[in-house]
Amino acid sequence: MTLPLIPPMLATPGTLPPAAQDARWAYETKQDGQRVVVYLAGDGSVVLRARSGEEITAAYPELRSLGGALGRTAAVLDGEVLALDEQGRADFQLLQSRMGLVQAPAKAARLAAAAPVHLVLFDVMHLAGRSLVRLPYLRRRARLEALGLEGPSWSTPGAIVGHGREALEATRAHGLEGLMCKRLDSVYEPGVRSRAWIKIRNMLTADVLVGGWLPGKGRLTGLPGAVLVGQRAGSVLRYVGSVGTGWSEAERAELTALLRTLATDVCPFDPVPAAPNAHWVLPRLVGEVRFSTRTRAGLLRQPSWLRLRTDLTPEESAADIPDNPA
Missing domain, CATH: 3.30.470.30 (DNA ligase/mRNA capping enzyme)
Structure with missing residues (x-):
């Protein structure tokens, strides 16, 4: 049938x-x-x-x-x-x-x-x-x-x-x-x-798009110490925070390889966040993060990485964004 x-x-x-x-x-x-x-x-x-x-x-x-x-x-x-x-x-x-x-x-x-x-x-x-x-x-x-x-x-x-x-x-x-x-x-x-x-x-979570990363220090030299993430607001990508915890060593290595393939000289966020030494990437990777609350400016407070959402496209990742993030 x-x-x-x-x-x-x-x-x-x-x-x-x-x-x-x-x-x-x-x-x-x-x-x-x-x-x-x-x-x-x-x-x-x-x-x-x-x-x-x-x-x-x-x-x-x-x-x-x-x-x-x-x-x-x-x-x-x-x-x-x-x-x-x-x-x-x-x-x-x-x-x-x-x-x-x-x-x-x-x-x-x-x-x-x-x-x-x-x-x-x-x-x-x-x-x-x-x-x-x-x-x-x-x-x-x-x-x-x-x-x-x-x-x-x-x-x-x-x-x-x-x-x-x-x-x-x-x-x-x-x-x-x-x-x-x-x-x-x-x-x-x-x-x-x-x-x-x-x-x-039973936890606050959000789907985000990875738009950049900050170099790690010490044993993380050459690897991302944190990723810079955003969420769609109409036709633009708004920066919502820096996520630097929640990965295993294997996950961090996997993410490093993916980020290198998406490198770009153009910041995908509007407006450009204050992030010295940031490396920008095309916003194609969807991640899920856990956080405690949002600031009045819409930033995620105490965010930590949960997982890479390979089951979602960048367009689908906007589905759960609140109308008023503050």
């Missing part, structure tokens, strides 16, 4: 719905992994596509057996690929060693044995030849759970209706990334960042 390509629906950052509306919402754990749309053609095959639409099936060979989980029933599912730590929590740093191996199937197979991933499923958009995107979330969720998709490398975690504050506190108590709030009557909006889905992170 030829299945329709369906870009994933996206959530809007926000806070818990009002208490009076709590019973109108479902709550799911927010996972820290790689978003995927899963295509099961009903012939034993499985195709995984990243949020960008790129096929990434070869990077996760341990998920191939999912192709036969529904027999001859064709389906398009929404989910997240995770790498779990020893406590069973999603660890994006572990997952990074698995991402990007589409062109290296032998290495992907070796890592699948050493650091297997787990796929969590949370929506179904197409089933047995019928589109379900116009059905409300509650009915789609019931269809998904009825499929019984529980296996060695995949599962369908539960969702609860109501009790949002308790659900959020539980994610914090267990050190999880956050909470997803989904309106029960919401349809599936392919490719849309919808207010019918709200994401709550």
Whole structure:
């Protein structure tokens, strides 16, 4: 069966719905992994596509057996690929060693044995030849759970209706990334960042574009001591701070190689920040940083590096920028 390509629906950052509306919402754990749309053609095959639409099936060979989980029933599912730590929590740093191996199937197979991933499923958009995107979330969720998709490398975690504050506190108590709030009557909006889905992170984070770097000192001589980052404000890139912590040695070395390929003599920030000895780069690298708050000038206070967002384009990185950063 030829299945329709369906870009994933996206959530809007926000806070818990009002208490009076709590019973109108479902709550799911927010996972820290790689978003995927899963295509099961009903012939034993499985195709995984990243949020960008790129096929990434070869990077996760341990998920191939999912192709036969529904027999001859064709389906398009929404989910997240995770790498779990020893406590069973999603660890994006572990997952990074698995991402990007589409062109290296032998290495992907070796890592699948050493650091297997787990796929969590949370929506179904197409089933047995019928589109379900116009059905409300509650009915789609019931269809998904009825499929019984529980296996060695995949599962369908539960969702609860109501009790949002308790659900959020539980994610914090267990050190999880956050909470997803989904309106029960919401349809599936392919490719849309919808207010019918709200994401709550248990930490302040931001997607930023790397526009330059400052040379390190001492043992970091020749390496970046800090990167200069910005966020889009209309058609210009505004400087929002310098990030100098959060990398492992391997990550810093990887970042160094990437920055050298993007070197430019032109500062990408408008206005140009006061950054003596800065090396400028084309703003093509998207990073995620953790920070405590923003200054009145819009700068990130106490930022630290979390990860390189290879799953986002520079254009997509502007999605979470607040209208008023102060």
